[in-house]
Amino acid sequence: xxARPSVLFVLGTRPEAVKLSPVIAAxxxxxxxxxxxxxxxxxxxxxxxxxxDLDLTPDIDLNLMRPRQxxxxxxxxxxxxxxxxxxxxxxxxxxxxxxxxSALAGALCAFHERxxxxxxxxxxxxxDADNPFPEELNRTLIDDIAVLRFAPTAHAARTxxxxxxxxRTIVVGNTGLDSLxxxxxxxxxxxxxxxxxxxxxxxxxxxxxxxxxxxxESFGPALSGLYRALGRLAAARPRLRVLIPxxxxxxxxxxxxxxxxxARVHLLPPLGPADAALALSRAALVxxxxxxxxxxxxxxxxxxxxLRRLTERxxxxxxxxxxxxxxxxxxxxxQASRLLDDPARxxxxxxxxxxxxxxxxxxxxxxxLRRRLGLAPVPRTH
Numbered sequence: 065x066x067a068r069p070s071v072l073f074v075l076g077t078r079p080e081a082v083k084l085s086p087v088i089a090a091x092x093x094x095x096x097x098x099x100x101x102x103x104x105x106x107x108x109x110x111x112x113x114x115x116x117d118l119d120l121t122p123d124i125d126l127n128l129m130r131p132r133q134x135x136x137x138x139x140x141x142x143x144x145x146x147x148x149x150x151x152x153x154x155x156x157x158x159x160x161x162x163x164x165x166s167a168l169a170g171a172l173c174a175f176h177e178r179x180x181x182x183x184x185x186x187x188x189x190x191x192d193a194d195n196p197f198p199e200e201l202n203r204t205l206i207d208d209i210a211v212l213r214f215a216p217t218a219h220a221a222r223t224x225x226x227x228x229x230x231x232r233t234i235v236v237g238n239t240g241l242d243s244l245x246x247x248x249x250x251x252x253x254x255x256x257x258x259x260x261x262x263x264x265x266x267x268x269x270x271x272x273x274x275x276x277x278x279x280x281e282s283f284g285p286a287l288s289g290l291y292r293a294l295g296r297l298a299a300a301r302p303r304l305r306v307l308i309p310x311x312x313x314x315x316x317x318x319x320x321x322x323x324x325x326x327a328r329v330h331l332l333p334p335l336g337p338a339d340a341a342l343a344l345s346r347a348a349l350v351x352x353x354x355x356x357x358x359x360x361x362x363x364x365x366x367x368x369x370x371l372r373r374l375t376e377r378x379x380x381x382x383x384x385x386x387x388x389x390x391x392x393x394x395x396x397x398x399q400a401s402r403l404l405d406d407p408a409r410x411x412x413x414x415x416x417x418x419x420x421x422x423x424x425x426x427x428x429x430x431x432x433l434r435r436r437l438g439l440a441p442v443p444r445t446h
Contacts, residue, residue: 069437070098072155072179074146076106076128076166078114079240079356082337083184084161085118086242086426087433094430096439102149104142104166105129109312113336118243124149132314135165135198142169150177156437161185161239163196163203171206181206182436184239184429186213187220188355188376195374197281212436214429216359216420217379236428237421240356241363245423247341254339262307262330263346270303271404274347276354277319277371278311282391287319289393290371294351296397298328301404307343309335349410351400358386359420367413369400379419384412 071091073084092099103122105111108129115121126145128138142165150158150173158174160167161184171181183206193200207213207224215221216238224233254260266272277290291308298306309332310320323329335343341360344350350361353371358380361368368386380386389399403410431441 068096068098069156069439070100070153071157071159071433071437072150072153073099073101073159074104074166074170074174075101075161076104076111076142077164078107078110078334078337080161080164080167081111081114081118081120082243082356083238083240084159085120086239086246087159087184087429088120090426090430091433094434094439097434097437100124100153100155102126102146102153102170104146104169106138106142106164106166107312110334113334117247117336117338124153139165139169142166143173146170146173147177150174150179155179157182157433159184159433160206163188163199163206165198165202168202168206171209175209180211180436181209182212182214182433183207183210184214185216185220186210186233187215187217187222187224189220189223190374190376192374195281195372196279196376200376212432214432216425219379234428234432236432237423237425238359239421239425239429240359241421241423242426243337244341244360244363247337248345251338251342251345254342256333256335256339258330258332259307259335259339259343262305262332263343265330266305266346270305271301271348272343272346273297273304273306273349273351273400273404274343274366275306275308275351276311276357277352278313278316279353279372282353282371283315286391287315288322290391290396291319291323293393293397293400295323295326295329297400297404298326300401302328304328304404306330307332307347309333309340309343348414349400349403351396353391362386362417362420363423365414365416367403367410369396369403371396377420380417383417383419385415385417385419386413 101122102124160170213233370388
């Protein structure tokens with residue numbers, strides 16, 4: 065084993081790769097630390113596309129995804145697979161991000177092995193264990209385990225408590241915005257041919273609506289209703305183009321199937337970070353249940369209608385750049401129609417906001433990790 069301190073990053077999904085990659089790069093750039101990346105591969109296809117876009121190659125790949133896997137099966141297999149990794153690697157610190165099953169497995173396994181845990185994107189809460197499910201409980205447990213909790217906002221930090229608990233918490237901003245800045249600076253043309261064709265079909269004067277919906281708590285009639293609302297919006301507006309990256313989950317594919325062949329509705333494959341950033345940059349309005357897309361849209365000045373009953377990211381709502389519209393088909397159609405038919409309001413919501421960070425959070429996380437490991441700080445690069 066190397067005499068240098070070592071940090072093991074555990075990730076399993078596309079958002080974890082997107083939000084941890086700038087931290088990994090910043091920590092490696094500082095030197096003096098053995099940095100290792102372990103991919104649980106909770107979502108194989110989505111993770112691989114993100115890793116390729118981000119130029120990130122895992123040192124360890126557990127390749128755990130199985131068709132139609134359930135949460136308990138994935139969690140138990142992840143715990144069993146991560147134990148030997150931790151005993152072999154013997155890291156000084158384990159870093160996880162967000163609230164996935166992979167993140168919880170990484171944190172709990174590290175706790176069992178007596179390895180300190182750092183949690184990137186700590187403190188997000190709705191206060192309802194079923195919304196989002198299972199993420200709300202996952203992130204609460206991870207925060208209880210973590211010795212370092214990197215909160216993206218002051219609001220998130222306040223949910224983690226005061227006094228001694230606050231000593232473990234550092235407000236750093238959201239590292240996903242670091243990735244977005246880097247990706248947009250390098251973006252040229254779409255990789256996915258389906259996205260290239262969709263963007264080429266946008267005529268002068270057309271508006272682009274970008275939509276994603278994949279939350280587990282919406283599966284069933286609610287999810288189908290959300291996609292029906294999107295089809296109705298396109299049908300009612302000849303100058304509206306609706307872009308829908310379709311999550312590979314069978315429930316999502318079934319819900320989007322009735323939209324196949326609809327005029328001005330473009331069903332796209334899952335997009336890598338580069339294509340996703342390009343699509344977002346072209347959008348006039350975003351409808352989503354994704355947390356990361358709420359943050360990115362606010363950063364780029366894209367109004368967001370949140371397709372959830374609750375959001376753990378209230379900062380955008382308070383700043384006037386986002387609105388929670390729920391998951392009812394009629395409510396979503398009505399609220400989106402009102403916004404599209406009110407150019408003045410749409411313009412007011414179309415302003416870049418830094419409520420989720422400034423795109424320079426990774427260096428702050430890396431400096432705090434170095435301090436935890438007893439290493440000298442690296443001079444700021446910005």
